[in-house]
Amino acid sequence: xxxxxxxxxxxxxxxxxxxxxxxxxxxxxxxxxxxxxxxxxxxxxxxxxxxxxxxxxxxxxxxxxxxxxxxxxxxxxxxxxxxxxxxxxxxxxxxxxxxxxxxxxxxxxxxxxxxxxxxxxxxxxxxxxxxxxxxxxxxxxxxxxxxxxxxxxxxxxxxxxxxxxxxxxxxxxxxxxxxxxxxxxxxxxxxxxxxxxxxxxxxxxx
Amino acid sequence: xxxxxxxxxxxxxxxxxxxxxxxxxxxxxxxxxxxxxxxxxxxxxxxxxxxxxxxxxxxxxxxxxxxxxxxxxxxxxxxxxxxxxxxxxxxxxxxxxxxxxxxxxxxxxxxxxxxxxxxxxxxxxxxxxxxxxxxxxxxxxxxxxxxxxxxxxxxxxxxxxxxxxxxxxxxxxxxxxxxxxxxxxxxxxxxxxxxxxxxxxxxxxxxxxxxxxxxxxxxxxxxxxxxxxxxxxxxxxxxxxxxxxxxxxxxxxxxxxxxxxxxxxxxxxxxxxxxxxxxxxxxxxxxxxxxxxxxxxxxxxxxxxxxxxxxxxxxxxxxxxxxxxxxxxxxxxxxxxxxxxxxxxxxxxxxxxxxxxxxxxxxxxxxxxxxxxxxxxxxxxxxxxxxxxxxxxxxxxxxxxxxxxxxxxxxxxxxxxxxxxxxxxxxxxxxxxxxxxxxxxxxxxxxxxxxxxxxxxxxxxxxxxxxxxxxxxxxxxxxxxxxxxxxxxx
Numbered sequence: 001x002x003x004x005x006x007x008x009x010x011x012x013x014x015x016x017x018x019x020x021x022x023x024x025x026x027x028x029x030x031x032x033x034x035x036x037x038x039x040x041x042x043x044x045x046x047x048x049x050x051x052x053x054x055x056x057x058x059x060x061x062x063x064x065x066x067x068x069x070x071x072x073x074x075x076x077x078x079x080x081x082x083x084x085x086x087x088x089x090x091x092x093x094x095x096x097x098x099x100x101x102x103x104x105x106x107x108x109x110x111x112x113x114x115x116x117x118x119x120x121x122x123x124x125x126x127x128x129x130x131x132x133x134x135x136x137x138x139x140x141x142x143x144x145x146x147x148x149x150x151x152x153x154x155x156x157x158x159x160x161x162x163x164x165x166x167x168x169x170x171x172x173x174x175x176x177x178x179x180x181x182x183x184x185x186x187x188x189x190x191x192x193x194x195x196x197x198x199x200x201x202x203x204x205x206x
Numbered sequence: 207x208x209x210x211x212x213x214x215x216x217x218x219x220x221x222x223x224x225x226x227x228x229x230x231x232x233x234x235x236x237x238x239x240x241x242x243x244x245x246x247x248x249x250x251x252x253x254x255x256x257x258x259x260x261x262x263x264x265x266x267x268x269x270x271x272x273x274x275x276x277x278x279x280x281x282x283x284x285x286x287x288x289x290x291x292x293x294x295x296x297x298x299x300x301x302x303x304x305x306x307x308x309x310x311x312x313x314x315x316x317x318x319x320x321x322x323x324x325x326x327x328x329x330x331x332x333x334x335x336x337x338x339x340x341x342x343x344x345x346x347x348x349x350x351x352x353x354x355x356x357x358x359x360x361x362x363x364x365x366x367x368x369x370x371x372x373x374x375x376x377x378x379x380x381x382x383x384x385x386x387x388x389x390x391x392x393x394x395x396x397x398x399x400x401x402x403x404x405x406x407x408x409x410x411x412x413x414x415x416x417x418x419x420x421x422x423x424x425x426x427x428x429x430x431x432x433x434x435x436x437x438x439x440x441x442x443x444x445x446x447x448x449x450x451x452x453x454x455x456x457x458x459x460x461x462x463x464x465x466x467x468x469x470x471x472x473x474x475x476x477x478x479x480x481x482x483x484x485x486x487x488x489x490x491x492x493x494x495x496x497x498x499x500x501x502x503x504x505x506x507x508x509x510x511x512x513x514x515x516x517x518x519x520x521x522x523x524x525x526x527x528x529x530x531x532x533x534x535x536x537x538x539x540x541x542x543x544x545x546x547x548x549x550x551x552x553x554x555x556x557x558x559x560x561x562x563x564x565x566x567x568x569x570x571x572x573x574x575x576x577x578x579x580x581x582x583x584x585x586x587x588x589x590x591x592x593x594x595x596x597x598x599x600x601x602x603x604x605x606x607x608x609x610x611x612x613x614x615x616x617x618x619x620x621x622x623x624x625x626x627x628x629x630x631x632x633x634x635x636x637x638x639x640x641x642x643x644x645x646x647x648x649x650x651x652x653x654x655x656x657x658x659x660x661x662x663x664x665x666x667x668x669x670x671x672x673x674x675x676x677x678x679x680x681x682x683x684x685x686x687x688x689x690x691x692x693x694x695x696x
Contacts, residue, residue: 017536024653034571078416084650104413105416115367178378179366185235198274198275202467
């Protein structure tokens with residue numbers, strides 16, 4: 001279960017690539033794990049490392065020393081496309097990322113992120129460009145992500161409002177999970193099942 | 207979209223799309239402001255996205271609520287060479303073993319290695335008759351959209367959601383928006399359903415369908431066999447749509463009837479009567495729409511590093527200078543650098559090292575029949591490696607019964623066991639850095655088929671034609687192409 005999502009302030013990691021797919025976030029060969037541990041080392045693995053395991057030069061943005069400890073990723077359009085692997089948000093949160101800003105997110109990635117205390121924040125294209133400009137001009141600019149108020153505070157006292165699913169917001173703020181909610185619907189589910197016989201039986205001898 | 211939509215004033219409900227009908231049939235309950243609790247009819251499980259979900263169940267002391275609506279297989283990380291040998295990769299072996307333990311402990315039927323029903327999860331569902339119209343189907347795999355070909359609402363989920371479905375047989379979902387994809391006209395010989403979906407994604411981009419469910423309609427869709435329909439629905443996710451479906455019709459019913467888990471007798475008649483009410487009502491409104499002219503489609507091939515970077519096979523690689531903005535220019539420059547292709551170059555004639563025929567996109571028997579027909583009496587080019595991995599054990603047996611396997615072998619192909627294989631390259635089947643592949647799979651992302659590997663996505667016919675010539679080739683140049691289109695079967 002995730003910790004409650006609290007307001008936080010961080011500098012920004014800019015990653016201007018478009019359509020970053022989850023195969024880049026965590027390459028498939030790291031999906032053979034049976035737990036969630038150790039995935040930080042798999043994060044953007046093939047963009048960060050050479051064949052021999054040494055860091056690429058110039059270093060990928062995550063490995064640049066001044067990026068250490070930053071919790072906000074500013075990504076290009078349509079982040080998280082492709083595979084449904086939840087290993088992507090697991091790896092991002094293991095690295096320490098708590099919010100991602102982009103113009104849009106792939107559906108499954110967004111859903112997976114919200115279940116792991118990782119906040120996807122969609123901003124419109126013009127504001128997205130301004131954010132990249134801001135980080136280019138002031139690489140150490142700090143943003144504050146306030147989920148409760150649904151705003152990102154920008155330097156200069158500017159607020160960037162954002163939309164979030166109200167239910168997901170409640171879950172994130174409370175640090176509760178959807179499974180707990182669904183388990184609380186046992187009576188309704190049982191009633192539905194009684195009225196709707198299963199359409200198949202995988203246990204039946206075919 | 208049509209400006210005027212007419213329906214009888216007396217109708218009890220406004221016209222609904224098939225998506226809305228399936229949705230309405232499966233909402234268990236919904237609180238104000240909350241997503242719907244959506245019942246799941248069929249939950250498919252595989253070794254890669256399930257271990258942490260079972261761990262979660264154990265931690266909470268939960269059981270699997272409906273094992274009889276759940277089925278598992280091992281497909282992603284398993285080897286596709288001799289199955290009598292142990293799995294050499296210790297992590298893959300441990301993952302497969304954990305799936306076996308989890309299924310035994312929680313009472314889930316498993317079609318694992320050695321089972322005659324083993325295969326890629328999206329191949330065996332339809333094959334066993336588990337995939338049926340009107341169902342909700344989920345799996346921890348984005349290509350679950352495949353099952354939409356039967357008029358089911360089928361979509362990929364993450365591992366947290368796998369745990370929820372295991373525990374409650376439900377999911378929390380917001381109702382999706384709908385996107386009509388109308389494909390009018392008729393496909394020319396040598397052009398297949400793979401080319402339709404690659405053309406769609408090239409037009410709308412990999413994020414074009416985000417937040418939506420595609421409904422594929424129109425004359426060209428109706429004319430497709432079930433397996434060709436599965437190819438289209440399979441790649442809905444590559445256009446950003448979590449699901450894509452096709453209303454069921456006689457083609458669907460004929461495919462389902464007689465399969466092991468299909469209803470029979472009076473139950474069959476009742477099911478068909480129910481399924482006939484599923485298609486979208488006349489006048490049902492879609493949130494978005496696009497029309498594609500099938501007559502104008504050519505075989506498609508990708509040149510870049512996402513499935514939206516596709517062109518008609520006779521076209522030239524686009525130039526970054528022609529891109530509308532700096533961001534897309536950068537993206538294309540990066541893709542061409544990775545692919546080591548030049549702006550404006552022809553894609554036809556591009557050297558190929560490996561040809562891969564298989565995957566949940568194009569690993570079914572009709573895909574193999576088409577590729578084999580194109581390869582009959584021919585040899586693959588020197589220096590080219592052709593890998594053929596059947597989508598399931600049953601597809602493999604059928605191909606061997608029909609003599610297709612012999613055609614592949616005689617052509618010089620490596621005829622393998624079933625599995626995801628080089629589509630995801632988790633199991634050692636992979637490209638070497640710098641190699642080019644024509645692949646019938648679904649993703650050409652950087653490193654997808656092996657670190658540094660370069661993928662051209664294309665149809666089975668294009669793959670077979672390219673294997674023969676050793677370069678990217680137009681399948682319409684194959685002798686007898688007019689008769690090939692009919693080979694696939696149902």
